[in-house]
Amino acid sequence: MQGFISGITKLKNEDIIVQIITKTKFLHLYRFYGLRHSIINIGRKVDFDIEYSGQFIPKMRNIVQLGFVWENDYTRLYYWQQLLKLLNKHLRDTEEIPEFYFNLLNNGALFLSKQSPNRVLIEIYANLLAFEGRLNIEDSCFICNKQLDSKVAVTRGFLCAHNHCLLEDSQTIDKDLFFDFLRDKRSVFLSNNEVDYLLNVLLLGI
Numbered sequence: 001m002q003g004f005i006s007g008i009t010k011l012k013n014e015d016i017i018v019q020i021i022t023k024t025k026f027l028h029l030y031r032f033y034g035l036r037h038s039i040i041n042i043g044r045k046v047d048f049d050i051e052y053s054g055q056f057i058p059k060m061r062n063i064v065q066l067g068f069v070w071e072n073d074y075t076r077l078y079y080w081q082q083l084l085k086l087l088n089k090h091l092r093d094t095e096e097i098p099e100f101y102f103n104l105l106n107n108g109a110l111f112l113s114k115q116s117p118n119r120v121l122i123e124i125y126a127n128l129l130a131f132e133g134r135l136n137i138e139d140s141c142f143i144c145n146k147q148l149d150s151k152v153a154v155t156r157g158f159l160c161a162h163n164h165c166l167l168e169d170s171q172t173i174d175k176d177l178f179f180d181f182l183r184d185k186r187s188v189f190l191s192n193n194e195v196d197y198l199l200n201v202l203l204l205g206i
């Protein structure tokens with residue numbers, strides 16, 4: 001079975017519980033002496049077997065790393081791990097999951113070798129919001145419900161608001177540009193500054 005490691009919980013000794021996003025499941029597996037295995041790291045794509053031995057949590061066995069070239073690039077790995085940690089929280093109460101999440105990570109990991117990581121992450125997030133039916137491209141502020149201005153403040157969940165409706169002053173982005181990005185899920189027309197702004201919003205939580 002293949003999956004992406006999204007979380008690691010340390011237990012006594014060096015045993016761990018590993019959280020993994022596979023094609024159909026969000027798994028929690030037990031691994032003896034897991035901290036000694038350098039393969040087990042958040043963000044890694046791995047092939048593995050599951051051993052059901054009547055215990056509460058099945059064991060993770062025969063782990064093989066399915067590496068990506070960019071994993072030697074610290075910046076790319078850092079961003080990738082942030083995304084996996086966010087997904088780990090997002091999926092924490094689920095067991096069965098649609099294949100969408102695994103495919104999203106698989107494609108994202110391939111894009112990461114060619115594109116800058118902050119762009120890959122916000123594009124992945126726009127796809128996730130669309131899949132979950134949470135993509136909001138209505139021309140109204142989510143706080144006061146009145147029509148948005150030409151510049152909008154983007155908040156958690158990529159929801160748009162008037163800057164003056166927020167408690168704290170925020171950076172803003174051109175509304176049409178942002179909505180086009182949400183529709184196309186491509187960041188090519190956004191500046192690096194705008195991409196960083198959206199990435200910081202994403203890092204607040206998905």
Ligand SMILES: [Zn+2]
Pocket residue numbers: 141142143144145146161162165
């Ligand atoms: Zn408002």
